[in-house]
Amino acid sequence: MRLHGDVSDDEEEGAVMDPALLSPSSPPAGAAAAAASRLVVGYALTKKKVKSFLQPKLLLLARKKGISFISIDETHPLSEQGPFDIILHKKTSKEWQRFLEDYHEVHPEVTVLDPPNAIEHLNNRQSMLEEVADLNLSSFYEEVCTPRQLVIMKDPSSIPTAVAMAGLTLPLVAKPLVVDGTSKSHELSLAYDEASLPMLDPPLVLQEFVNHGGILFKVYIIGEAIQVVRRFSLPDVNTYDLLNNVGIYRLPRVSCAAASADHADLDPRIAELPPRPLLEKLGRELRGRLGLRLFNIDMIRELGANDRYYIIDINYFPGYGKMPGYEHIFTDFLQSLGQNKYQRCLSGG
Numbered sequence: 001m002r003l004h005g006d007v008s009d010d011e012e013e014g015a016v017m018d019p020a021l022l023s024p025s026s027p028p029a030g031a032a033a034a035a036a037s038r039l040v041v042g043y044a045l046t047k048k049k050v051k052s053f054l055q056p057k058l059l060l061l062a063r064k065k066g067i068s069f070i071s072i073d074e075t076h077p078l079s080e081q082g083p084f085d086i087i088l089h090k091k092t093s094k095e096w097q098r099f100l101e102d103y104h105e106v107h108p109e110v111t112v113l114d115p116p117n118a119i120e121h122l123n124n125r126q127s128m129l130e131e132v133a134d135l136n137l138s139s140f141y142e143e144v145c146t147p148r149q150l151v152i153m154k155d156p157s158s159i160p161t162a163v164a165m166a167g168l169t170l171p172l173v174a175k176p177l178v179v180d181g182t183s184k185s186h187e188l189s190l191a192y193d194e195a196s197l198p199m200l201d202p203p204l205v206l207q208e209f210v211n212h213g214g215i216l217f218k219v220y221i222i223g224e225a226i227q228v229v230r231r232f233s234l235p236d237v238n239t240y241d242l243l244n245n246v247g248i249y250r251l252p253r254v255s256c257a258a259a260s261a262d263h264a265d266l267d268p269r270i271a272e273l274p275p276r277p278l279l280e281k282l283g284r285e286l287r288g289r290l291g292l293r294l295f296n297i298d299m300i301r302e303l304g305a306n307d308r309y310y311i312i313d314i315n316y317f318p319g320y321g322k323m324p325g326y327e328h329i330f331t332d333f334l335q336s337l338g339q340n341k342y343q344r345c346l347s348g349g
């Protein structure tokens, strides 16, 4: 929280936009930005994430609200950069984790979004869903669960026996166990028959495929704010498909931003968004249990069981840039963190 050198909103409104602020690839110089802002946000994000997240509309609005973004140089000590009020990051290396944790020990006043060990929980497709499995969100009206799944660490030849012993029903979605930001970790396949299972490549999770009318709900969480969008997903698998398909099918990358189904002409029973109170409860519970403030949930609703929802994926710091109005929600969130910190400062806490 900058207590000196503040610039009022009125002054900011009239200010001429520095072109450097409009280009995500050339963030403002640290000291200059810090001097003009009340909230300094350092970021350590991949190039791809910088491009999708730090869009001109976010930078413009942030600037108006007295928030500046500064790129962190990971090769230099963090204490020699900034000073930061908030650090945003999505980097999976152990070195970065240690670097950040060491810095946070010395600078507990800096808000780190989010703690590296909490993020790590989402980098593995088994641990990411554990908290959901422990949730007791099912009510008289709805049920929230995860598909049954099995982890295979090695020895592909043992998969058919392991699947039979776990009582999993085919078809199965095979997903790489570790999610590390590479496109390989998103290479999924669908296994139709038991005999082909040894062709899979562990370590992976095998998850029961759930028919859901081909529509997925992406639920974005930013602190306490929740936004949900519809995306096209995989088509349902029927008995005919099951009887006539054998082998392992590589799945295309589905449910990405280009697959928006928000304006599609859909059967209302399939298109209907999950009820708001359910999403709020889910967001609140998962925020607390995961210890994270920035994530999204991929959710599907079982076809023919209109009140049963399955959570199939949770992503840290997802593609917020494709979420309608994200610039407002995100800057409001950053401001609220700044406010809380300022109040704690005033009360000597």
Ligand SMILES: O=P(O)(O)O[C@H]1[C@H](O)[C@@H](OP(=O)(O)O)[C@H](OP(=O)(O)O)[C@@H](OP(=O)(O)O)[C@H]1O
Pocket: 048, 049, 052, 181, 186, 255, 256, 257, 258, 298, 313, 315, 316, 317, 318, 319, 320, 321, 322
């Ligand atoms: O695992 P899934 O469910 O696919 O979620 C992905 C990841 O979060 C991607 O980020 P990352 O590549 O950092 O893992 C993100 O890409 P961007 O960060 O480029 O936006 C995608 O945004 P969409 O493209 O909006 O789906 C988001 O859908």
Ligand SMILES: Nc1ncnc2c1ncn2[C@@H]1O[C@H](COP(=O)(O)OP(=O)(O)O)[C@@H](O)[C@H]1O
Pocket: 147, 173, 175, 179, 185, 186, 187, 188, 207, 208, 209, 210, 211, 212, 216, 232, 233, 234, 254, 255, 298, 300, 312, 313
């Ligand atoms: N168990 C499942 N049943 C039906 N469809 C699924 C299942 N798991 C994944 N999918 C489909 O595959 C897509 C990608 O799977 P997901 O687990 O979200 O992996 P990623 O992390 O690569 O996004 C989902 O968005 C959904 O369309």
Ligand SMILES: [Mg+2]
Pocket: 255, 298, 313
């Ligand atoms: Mg997903």
Ligand SMILES: [Mg+2]
Pocket: 179, 313, 314, 315
């Ligand atoms: Mg994912």
